[in-house]
Amino acid sequence: MKDLKEAYKTIESDHFAPLMEISFIDGNNRQTMQYEKVTWNVGGENKGLRYGENPGQEAALYKLVNGNLVLGDVEMVGPNKPLASIPELLQSGKHPGKTNVTDADNALNILRYLNDKPCAVIVKHNNPCVVAVANTLSEAYFRANKADRLAAFGGCIALNRECDIDTAKLIIENYAEVVVAPEFAPGVMDLFATKKNLRVFRINNMARLSDYVAKHVIDFKSLIDGGIVAQTSFSANARKKEDFIPAYCNRKITNKETGEVTFEEHKIKRLPTEQEYADLVFGWLVEAGVTSNSVLYVKDGVTVGIGTGEQDRVGVAEIARDKAYTKYADWIAWEKYTKPYNDLRLVFGEEDGAKKQAEIMEQTRAEKGGLPGCAMVSDAFFPFRDGAEVGIREGITSIVQPGGAIRDWDVIDCCNDANVAMVFTGQRSFRH
Numbered sequence: 102m103k104d105l106k107e108a109y110k111t112i113e114s115d116h117f118a119p120l121m122e123i124s125f126i127d128g129n130n131r132q133t134m135q136y137e138k139v140t141w142n143v144g145g146e147n148k149g150l151r152y153g154e155n156p157g158q159e160a161a162l163y164k165l166v167n168g169n170l171v172l173g174d175v176e177m178v179g180p181n182k183p184l185a186s187i188p189e190l191l192q193s194g195k196h197p198g199k200t201n202v203t204d205a206d207n208a209l210n211i212l213r214y215l216n217d218k219p220c221a222v223i224v225k226h227n228n229p230c231v232v233a234v235a236n237t238l239s240e241a242y243f244r245a246n247k248a249d250r251l252a253a254f255g256g257c258i259a260l261n262r263e264c265d266i267d268t269a270k271l272i273i274e275n276y277a278e279v280v281v282a283p284e285f286a287p288g289v290m291d292l293f294a295t296k297k298n299l300r301v302f303r304i305n306n307m308a309r310l311s312d313y314v315a316k317h318v319i320d321f322k323s324l325i326d327g328g329i330v331a332q333t334s335f336s337a338n339a340r341k342k343e344d345f346i347p348a349y350c351n352r353k354i355t356n357k358e359t360g361e362v363t364f365e366e367h368k369i370k371r372l373p374t375e376q377e378y379a380d381l382v383f384g385w386l387v388e389a390g391v392t393s394n395s396v397l398y399v400k401d402g403v404t405v406g407i408g409t410g411e412q413d414r415v416g417v418a419e420i421a422r423d424k425a426y427t428k429y430a431d432w433i434a435w436e437k438y439t440k441p442y443n444d445l446r447l448v449f450g451e452e453d454g455a456k457k458q459a460e461i462m463e464q465t466r467a468e469k470g471g472l473p474g475c476a477m478v479s480d481a482f483f484p485f486r487d488g489a490e491v492g493i494r495e496g497i498t499s500i501v502q503p504g505g506a507i508r509d510w511d512v513i514d515c516c517n518d519a520n521v522a523m524v525f526t527g528q529r530s531f532r533h
Contacts, residue, residue: 115149117161125170132170136163141190141197151198160199170319175333178316188281188302191290195298197279201257203227205281205302207390208259213310214337214386216261218402221245222390223256228409230256232387234402239267244403246275249428250435257281261307264289283307314340337389338528342378345501345524348516350509367510373522376401377476377499384478385501385526393531396421396488397478398497405471414483418491425495426470433461469495480530482506486515493519503529 121136139162140147153160169179188205190197208222211232218234221242230252233245238260246253257279258272264282269289272280273296280293281302293301315336322330339345349368355361373381384399391397391409396418398406406428408421427442434442434457438449442461446454473496482505483489489500489512500516504525516523 115159115161117149117159121163125172133168134165134170135167137166138162139164141193143190143193143196148196150202151196153199158199162199162202172333175317177333178313178318188304190300191285191303192293192299192301194296194300197300200226201279201300204257205259205279208257208281209304209307209310211387211390212259212261212307213313214340214389215383216308216311220261222259223249223253224259224390225252225256228392229387229390229404229407231407232383232404234383237267238262238265239271242268242271246271247432248403248405249407249424250275251428251431251441253277261310266292269293335389335530335532337386337530339385339526340382342373342382344526345378345381346504346527347372348504348509348513348523348525350504350513352510365510367513369513369523370517371520371522373499373524377522380476381478381499381501381524384476385530388478388480388530389532391480391532393480393533395480395532396492398422398425398472398475398492398495399478400471400475405475414479414481414488415491418477418479418488422470422472422491422495425472426465429468429470430461430465433464434458437461472496474498476501478502480532482509482529483512484508486511489515489521489523493521497521499523501526503527505529 117138119138122133124131124133138149140149150160150162152158165180167180170177204224204227207227208224211222211229212220215234219236219238219241220234222232223230223245231245231249233241233248235241235244254276255278258277260268260282263284263286264280265286266288269292273292277299279300279302281304283305284303293299317333317336320332320334324330347369351364351366354363354365380399383402384397387404388395388397391407394411394414394417396408397404398421406421406425408417408424411417411420431442434440434445438445440448442458445457448454449457475497477492477497477500479502482503484506485508498521500521500523502525504527513523
């Protein structure tokens with residue numbers, strides 16, 4: 102019988118060329134970007150990516166080594182000021198595959214906006230499970246892991262400060278695929294060496310991440326027949342509370358009998374508090390790294406629930422809510438019994454375990470999964486009030502969204518009825 106586990110141990114052959122060029126040509130003007138394939142020394146041998154998104158897919162990682170591209174008034178990130186997003190591999194474990202690199206990269210995409218405080222981002226499948234900021238790195242990681250201990254299992258952990266002993270001790274209590282940090286304190290790598298499959302990356306100039314907040318690169322998307330869609334990358338314009346717009350709109354009303362058109366002003370009655378503004382800014386910047394459609398709930402600098410990749414806004418708001426409840430119940434179980442919520446019946450027996458689960462779920466429902474007081478974040482406008490109402494029913498107190506829907510007036514009225522503050526960004530944050 103075929104051993105299916107062996108597929109994940111396979112290292113694909115890499116037939117990609119060592120060099121690559123991409124040229125943009127406009128008449129006699131040619132701008133050429135030159136790239137070099139990346140390899141790491143693993144066990145005394147130079148190796149590239151393990152495989153692509155799945156075993157059986159060859160993959161290669163290229164770094165930009167020459168060329169500076171200017172499109173209109175936008176200058177792309179060039180090799181003259183590299184961030185070193187090509188990480189230095191300090192511990193290989195199973196040497197990296199494509200997903201390990203792209204998970205780390207999306208963590209940097211989020212961290213570039215949040216580099217002013219110690220921050221921990223845990224990413225799985227190119228989406229953040231949790232993001233948390235705090236006064237110390239170990240506290241940031243602890244808060245992140247607490248917010249979604251389940252999804253953090255096997256994730257890519259990215260830290261924007263030197264990984265110290267306290268943080269490393271917390272990390273090795275769990276299973277992680279990747280740890281990324283600008284540096285590692287003495288003794289940390291000895292701790293990580295006890296985790297034989299852990300990949301450890303160093304990106305030692307992460308202090309410069311904030312330099313990339315408003316910088317752009319070219320995003321490439323390959324089509325099924327080899328065609329390519331090229332676009333400039335996204336950058337969040339609203340990065341502080343002063344960039345937010347108090348929600349307002351003018352509702353167009355047409356008299357059916359006379360055809361007369363009038364406009365009715367709708368505006369939010371309550372502006373966010375300072376703490377709400379802090380969470381709205383934090384959540385909106387995390388949003389830049391979440392696959393659309395998405396809705397987030399955040400509180401006190403931690404993501405409480407993240408809903409990703411749904412087709413309707415009500416559904417994703419409900420998914421983020423349900424995840425918040427699930428993670429909240431699991432953490433209660435962990436604090437009380439040092440066991441996952443789902444394992445309580447196995448550990449304590451069917452009857453006693455079911456009783457413990459019922460008690461935990463009763464507490465979770467009473468406390469609404471930690472959602473009261475949260476800020477609600479939406480990457481696109483709410484077309485109807487029903488999306489916002491999902492969060493309002495759970496006790497959220499503030500909302501940030503792009504605005505611009507035909508029925509903005511209805512969502513504003515909905516928030517005013519519930520005394521919920523709402524601000525607009527004026528910019529959509531789709532990511533696909």
